[in-house]
Structures are given as structure tokens and as C-alpha cells.
Amino acid sequence: MTDEPTWIPVAEPLLAGNELKYVTDCVQSGWISSLGKYVRDFEQQFAAYCGVRYGVATFNGTVALHLLMLTLNIGPGDEVIVPSLTYVATANAVRYTGATPVFVDSDPYTWNIDPQRVAEAVTPRTRAIVAVHLYGHPADMDPLRAIADTHGLFLLEDAAEAHGACYKGRRVGGLGDAAIFSFYGNKIITTGEGGILVTDNQAWAERAFFLENQGRYADNPYWHPEVGYNYRMTNIQAAIGLAQLEQIDTMIARRRENAAHYNRRLAGVPGLTLPPNADWAENVYWMYSVVIGDEFGLPRDEVRARLRAAGIDTRPFFYPIHTLPMYQTGQSLPVAEDLGRRGINLPSAATLTPDQIDYICDTLLTLAGGKS
Numbered sequence: 001m002t003d004e005p006t007w008i009p010v011a012e013p014l015l016a017g018n019e020l021k022y023v024t025d026c027v028q029s030g031w032i033s034s035l036g037k038y039v040r041d042f043e044q045q046f047a048a049y050c051g052v053r054y055g056v057a058t059f060n061g062t063v064a065l066h067l068l069m070l071t072l073n074i075g076p077g078d079e080v081i082v083p084s085l086t087y088v089a090t091a092n093a094v095r096y097t098g099a100t101p102v103f104v105d106s107d108p109y110t111w112n113i114d115p116q117r118v119a120e121a122v123t124p125r126t127r128a129i130v131a132v133h134l135y136g137h138p139a140d141m142d143p144l145r146a147i148a149d150t151h152g153l154f155l156l157e158d159a160a161e162a163h164g165a166c167y168k169g170r171r172v173g174g175l176g177d178a179a180i181f182s183f184y185g186n187k188i189i190t191t192g193e194g195g196i197l198v199t200d201n202q203a204w205a206e207r208a209f210f211l212e213n214q215g216r217y218a219d220n221p222y223w224h225p226e227v228g229y230n231y232r233m234t235n236i237q238a239a240i241g242l243a244q245l246e247q248i249d250t251m252i253a254r255r256r257e258n259a260a261h262y263n264r265r266l267a268g269v270p271g272l273t274l275p276p277n278a279d280w281a282e283n284v285y286w287m288y289s290v291v292i293g294d295e296f297g298l299p300r301d302e303v304r305a306r307l308r309a310a311g312i313d314t315r316p317f318f319y320p321i322h323t324l325p326m327y328q329t330g331q332s333l334p335v336a337e338d339l340g341r342r343g344i345n346l347p348s349a350a351t352l353t354p355d356q357i358d359y360i361c362d363t364l365l366t367l368a369g370g371k372s
């Protein structure tokens, strides 16, 4: 026994494989910038994991999204449909280009963008729909594909939270016309900071590579026919990423076991909605998330405070982006707003132990019904 107070974090990386070995190789060989074999290997292998041909690695997920918008020539006067309930980067990447993000409400079951609301949001200016696979559960892609095809729009995936999740048996990242992922420290696999754009479209992959390399072609280092960007991933990041990718199946399996354990313990608690897992979906539970209803007996923020006092870290759901100061539209998106007020991400790391999950569930069950 130790007297260390309990502290169970929401997220924590698992760096149990060849990470140190590959990083050491970078340092010892001197290949620490974005030139180096790990970057190209990581791009190829991660794209293949998603079932597509091309990957363009970036230094974080946000710039991968920006790069994707630039690659598709999205800019001023264009509209891009995004869910309001997502991480702010989804909208920011649209805004960086001068285009307008158009916010759409969530489906009450999957918490993802509601295809019916998407159809209503299409205008003559719409260029693309971004499906976000929130907290690890895929968005319902087929109806989105139908809308995109009807109106000639790009269907894009922000898969930053859902590496390895499946929709009707197919992995995210290969479901839309192109996708991005993040490899931030708390994501399903990590490179510290990092991101990637994946697509089957060779012309887009080449364009993205050109733009992220300061707008130049490989054969002429200082000829820049356009304003470009330096959004490249380093070899050190890719070395960590490759080691992580070797372990992705184990990491996802652990998250699923943890979610099943939570589900067994928390099923049937009045006022507690457990995370979605539609019959067409395989959730990877980036976050094990619950929604606190009135019947639970305590408001969301009080539940969070009591968990924190018991040494259990949590996060609230995202504020719907249409309520943030720079994006306020005066819209009413009731499902996203309600989820944003009631949702909690419980500790979700692949490193979580069964004992920790039992402790978290015991604590939550004591709070249920207003008892404490």
C-alpha cells in the first residue's frame, strides 16, 4: 500500500513497443527532420491500414484538415458543412481558408452529424461535408454519401478520434473521398503531435504533398510557383507512429474490453446514457462517454466535481461550436446543445486496469440517484 492519492487520468499514451528503438535510430543516424525513412513508411502503412493508397503526414491533425481544405481548393465564398458538436479544429480549418463552416445538429443516438439536418443545410455555395467520428463511433456515412453525390459535394472524414473504427465492416479513413487523423498524445495512437491526410485520389495526394512542402516539386528545391506551407511531420514523430501502428490492434482491443467492463457495471443506471454502438458500427471508444440525464439526480458538473474529489479525472463534452464566441450564429441546435451540457468523458486510456474501472463505477453508482 502507498499513501499516494488516487488519480486516474482521462487519457494516457501507451508506449510499450518499439518507440524508443526507432527514435534512437533517428537520433543515432541523424535523420531527425522530415526527411527520413520513417515518414514515408508511416504514410504508406497508415494509409494501407485505412484501406487507401496515399498518406501525407503532417505535424498535427489541425494542419492536416487545413491542408485537405487547401487541396480541394476550398476558400472564400464556399461553405463546408460540419457537425457543431466536435473539437474546434474541425471548424477552424475551414475558417483558415476563408470559407464558412455551416453547423449542423447531432443525431441523438450516435452523437454524430445528423444526415437529415445535413440535407437541409446544403446551399448552392456548399462544397463539402465533414463527417466527424465523435469519441470513436463512426458517423452514418451512407446517407451522407447520398447527399454528397446528389449535390456534387466532397464527403470528408475527420477521423481524428476514431483510428480503426469500422462502418459496415470498413475502416474509417477509407469511407469518404479523403480523411484526416490526429496523432496527438491522447489519441488512439500517437506521435506526440502529429496528423495525416489519407485518400485514394493520387492527384489530391500529390497536391497535398506539394502544398505541405512550401509549394515545391521534388525535382526543383527552390522553385515555388505558389504560396505553400511547411506542415511536414518529422522523422522522429513518424518513428513513434510506426511503433504505435504495430500495436494498434492491441490498443483498440483494450479499449473495447474496458468499454465492455464499464457497460456491464453501468447498464440500467437511471439517468445514465452509455456510449453508442450502432449495429452497423464498431466503436473504438476513444472516449468512454456517458450522458447524465435528470433522473441521475445530480447535474453533470456536480458529478464531475465529485469524481474529481475521488481522484477520477473527467472531461466535459465539447461546447457545440456554434456557441463559441467567434462562431456564434444564433442557431438553435438542441441535440448538440443538450449533449454538450450533459456529456462526460470518463477515464478511457488503453492503460486503464479492471480495478480502476471498478473503482470508477463504484464511485458513480454511489452518486446515482442523488445518494452520496
Ligand SMILES: *Cc1c(COP(=O)(O)O)cnc(C)c1O
Pocket: 060, 061, 062, 063, 086, 087, 089, 090, 132, 158, 160, 161, 181, 182, 183, 184, 193, 194, 195
Ligand atoms: C484532436 C482532433 C483534431 C485535431 O488534432 P490536433 O492533432 O490536436 O491538431 C481534429 N478534429 C478532431 C475531431 C479532434 O478530436
